[in-house]
Amino acid sequence: MADARTSVNVPAATAAPETPAELERRNAAARRAWARAGLVYVLLLVFSIFFMGPFLFATLSSLKDDPIEWPPRIDPPQLKPANWVAAWRLGKAGGGSGWFGSFGPGAEVPFEVTYFVPDGVEPQAPIVRVPRRLPGAGIGAVRPGAFAADYAIVSDVVETGRKPAEQDGVTGQLVTYSFTIRHNGEDVVADRLPLDLEVPFRQTFHSATLAPNRIERLGRVQSWNNVTPGVIPYVFYNYTRVFQENYSRTTGKNLFLTWIGNSFFLAVVKVLTHLVIASMTGYALARLRFPGRNALFMLILFSMMIPGQVTFISNYLVLRDGIFGLSRLWGQETLLNSFTGVILSGLCGGSAVFIMKQFFESLPRELEESARIDGAGPATIYSRIVLPLARPALGAVAILTFQGVWNEFFWPLIVLTTPQDKFTLTVGLLNLRQAYGAVALDWGPLLAGAFISALPVIIVFLVFQRYFVEGISFTGIKG
């Protein structure tokens, strides 16, 4: 491809004058190259949709009220700028800020709603209710807080306009009503103002200041979770739920942030132990002669082939007993439910050693030989000469270890069971699946949680993607 492009740009004058036939052929070749690039792009795009599509669509759906609605829309109300503006205005009207709304003293929330009424039906003003609604089945159920219903005064509902319209082939009129909701309390601030409107059966909802979260009872009731949301809680409703509802009531810490922190901590520590131990072991295997070298190498290869399910029972028992009681030396009865246990049981993996060994073997021996002649011992050679050269392999080990630890599930699930602030992010996500999936899968917070937990590793990946790619190739290329 690159050759083709340069051949287009090279001025014809550099060569001898061309015959028209040659020119024609060269132009044809250039056209062919461009067209081929175009085709490759089309193919690449199709594959990207295949790989990225589900992620992007899941991310989009995590904003929706009902992520498994049918048919799935690609323009949920949460993505419409008109609703952002409305959420901002209503958030301010409710006494909060435009970003984060609330319903506090002095609030005066204007609201407008339009219905389609077919000819022959007498339009009726909706019945307006501010319900005293408990958050339901999720962890939010015990969330304390003031109810807006206790302080909200709803004004009279006034009809403000009618105009003829047609909907699905039925003629009728659009009737608009408006009302305001006032806060009459002294200093109690409710974090949300839920609203229900009820109309007779044949009067159908058309539009409102803010799009409703649900249409219920065969169209008779329009229901809002919060009509003074502010932009962030409106657009990222499921995300605010994940953060608000998942905190430890014992320590008050936000669990999601704690889990992210735990995963980072474990990942960083394990990356360090892997770097040190894998490079030392790899160097010894690649360069030093000692009895049992081949046997050890075979054992490492063998250990990489044996599934974790074979060894986990014994390892569980070993950690339970504090590695033959050794942990009592630093005062821990058992290494279950402790990060020390997770770290000690996974100091270094066979594949990291393998990568380092392969890399060291590919280095020319001359550098070390000359140092050896100068009288340097193995430790000096390792730390002064070999290690600085090993940066690409170390980068690969670091990045692959990070990814592996961040995503590890089986082992932390067995070792880290309680309390909640000991979980890693993957175990935490499983906890989330149970918290929001006890009776029915509540996909909003689940997808939001999945997105939040994927985000850090995606960022790490985007920043260090060169090392990822190199690292993966290292495991194979020199093998």
Added chain:
Amino acid sequence: MQSGRLGRFLRPSTLKTGFVALLIAVLIALPAAAQTTVRVSGWGGTDIAIVEELIERFVRPAVEPQGIRVVYEPIADAYETYIVNALSAGTAPDVFYVDIFWAEGLMRAGQLEPLNDYLAKSSVLRAEHIIPELLDAFSLNGQIYGIPKDFNTLALFFNKDLFDLAGVPYPDADDDWNTLADKLRRVAALGPDFYGLALQPEYARFGAFALATGWEPFDENGHTNVLDPRFVEAFKWYTGLLADRVGVHPQDVGQGWGGGALSTDQVAAAVEGAWILGFLRDSAPNLAYGAVPLPKHPGTGQRGNLIFTVSWSINARSQVKEEAFKVLEALTSPEAQQWVLERGLALPSRAALVDNPYFAQPDPEAQANLVVFQGASDGYVHPFKFLNYGGDWMAPINDALGAVLLGELDADTALREAQQRFDALTGR
């Protein structure tokens, strides 16, 4: 010799110094007593928030003055697994949840502390305070191994709007299988998008109908017979509802369970427990629903029902059993149960709470809770447990229901296959 020393000890002067010494000893011992820690475990998910509140509001104020520190350790996943492992490792908590579903294995293995003596001594918590059907579920050979914290039974939840729209009277407590099916058929006649009953392919729902016929899960030899005519009748009635849209698999309206199906405004009724209420509060807060007892079997004139319950139990190897029982008392105190009930979180296990003013409220949630509460002692009621087979016992029935409701097998073939699996599991 012995008595002489004792006599000297009892002389007033020594008594005085002895008293002082005792006082000092007590004073020294006090901080040690304050160190007594009782570890409490429950499962993860939604429950964590509830138990944390309970401990904060009711348990700590009650037991902290007695020098008992309460530590709550919820378990994220595979709770039963964790408990069994921790019991084996000797690291199990002192007070923990035991689900009726797998309680029997632990009771038989002697891992749970029998509570009869504690209950006999207690002033706050006695066996007769608890609804007997629930206590029976946690009893084995006359010993009580757990205090039920709450419970659930099944009821028929229905969408009032759909019945109104179709001009059909609401289901009521006098309905039997036939009259109910008839009402549902008339609602389903509203149009092709409307259905009668949400039919979950699970013993946890269908079981109530099988029991209503007088069928027993185990015969006197401990065998299960699903080719029993009574079971076959219930099975065919339940799966037969699929015709004419009288029944619908929840998946066909895009939902995973009966509660979800009810919230779509397309399905007239669902068989669920009080756990549906929290879900409806979130997903369909304005749904006009009602709850009535399950229909009676036309032959026996009885209803069937299942009791789902969870207990607080004490670790048989706990070092602090007396203190653990105090914590257990506080966890199941009338005040704690009242709080749980009023927040609409669960039904209390204390019999006295049936007179609670909460149940007299007109709102549909309180009404539904009352129906579910009364379900525990109406007709052929069995706890949701299967000797010590656990979930393995239900699998053949669930698979048969699933296969028939999805149209993959016919009822007779499915039941024959299920019976083969029961023969392998429970013996012939």
Added chain:
Amino acid sequence: MQEALAAYLFLLPFVLSLLIFFGYAFVRAIYFSFTDYNMFDDPNWVGLANYIAIFRETRFLVALRNSIGFSLIVTACQTAFALVLAVVLNNKIKGIAFFRTAYYMPSVASSVVVTLIFLWAFQRTGLINYVIEWFLQYWPFLAAFLALAAVLQLLQVLWDRSRGRPVRWFEPGAVLTSLMLSAAGVTLLWATGTLSPLEVEPVRIVWLNTRRSIPEGGGWLSLSMPLVSIMMLNTWTTAPTFMLLYLAGLQDIPRELYEAAAVDGANRWQQFRFVTVPQLKHITFLVVALGLIGSLQMFDQVAIIGSAAPLEAVITLAYYVYSNAFPGGALPRVGIASAAAVILSILTLIAVLIQRRVVEGNG
């Protein structure tokens, strides 16, 4: 001697952890597999009883069947798919880094996250069914598009050849033109109403909570629907990793080989078949070995799907081991679990050895 001493010092931390957490554990697993250990009581030697018991147990046989089928199919699919992706990506054009990043995305996110998203997408009213329904509605458009493109291509090539230009059947320039013209044509047909979406029954395929299998009624040879769903998921998440391995291998193939092949008159397919594939042999060995090892251990997906699919349909050996070691509400059956684990490792070793023979023999 001094060198050996230094070597042992270098090796100490790794060997220590390898011996405790692998060597000791592996030996103990083998020992447990001959006992009735349950984590409460002391183990008793029971000989081969556990092995005999598991081969009589249906669930184990199902798990074994599932694991083998899963492993073979997933490894084959992901290897082929990875190779195709790598060949497409092995173009030196602008923005290739972006696509490489995009493709690698499913491999970066953890299996927990991906499985959650997968559960969501495979709901009855989920994304997958929607895409299928959409396809069923619009397939006439696709068919018309392809047919039109083929006709246009034919016309262009014939026209060019009639004028004596040496064009190939899939001349890139002509293909691009045909595709664009065809897209315009289909849009026109749609606008005029000649083509319209078909009316179809709503697609409500049950992917997970079903006992259905593919092919229907194939007995031991058919695979359950939920397992097929997990296969699709696994291929999707692991193919990009292996793609990177292939990509690295492709970049190491000397250009001269292709040039020589081109001189010999090999077309692109022949170049791929006789240069690319043999040159990538050692990579293929690695990819297949890693694929087999990884897919035989499949556990996370089964654990997270949980009650959303019948256990019999998705259970794998790895999950069988776990569920016996930590059975809900019953005593751990460590003996049974260890016996199954030992069989799992024997299976892995055999698979790797066989495939090594196959790959070497094919060279």
